Amino acid sequence: NAGVTQTPKFQVLKTGQSMTLQCAQDMNHNSMYWYRQDPGMGLRLIYYSASEGTTDKGEVPNGYNVSRLNKREFSLRLESAAPSQTSVYFCASRTLTGETLNYGYTFGSGTRLTVV
């Protein structure tokens, strides 16, 4: 059982380049999330998908787009990378039913992105 798989694990981009971060989960979770983590800032929500077919902005969505490809996969795209997007990106998933409100997220291992 792989849980949440993120690719790539590391990436260096030049300013203005584009890329897509991939995320897949095999736990049959309904909801998926993208966070970024910066020193001193904690984890901040970029976008989320509460269920297949829906996506919503989080706290810091500017400069990003997302696609919920199917129930398993949720990708994050940087159309024109900027140095301010240098960060560690985490994908997470969760299932939401009444009794599982006491379950948190399962995270992927992260993507370390550097934009130069």
Next chain:
Amino acid sequence: RKEVEQDPGPFNVPEGATVAFNCTYSNSASQSFFWYRQDCRKEPKLLMSVYSSGNEDGRFTAQLNRASQYISLLIRDSKLSDSATYLCVVNGGYSTLTFGKGTMLLVSP
């Protein structure tokens, strides 16, 4: 007031010590509460959920005070392996979680 606030760290304690982490949250409608642990350069992992009546898991005890919007985590008999950053987490909207910035714990021999 920030949504989830935690004690600034780091906390430096010797092995065997008892250490307490505190957290306050601003959304009185929050229903789900968690403590996560994050090791250096790793992803956060769920340590324990926090229930209204308080709950214990081995050396770890979590408490919730809804009236004061306060959550705590107590670690007894600290081990070297407990060294990590502890994140207080509260549900933001129905389907999202909001994370505190975390408190680093360093347990020394």
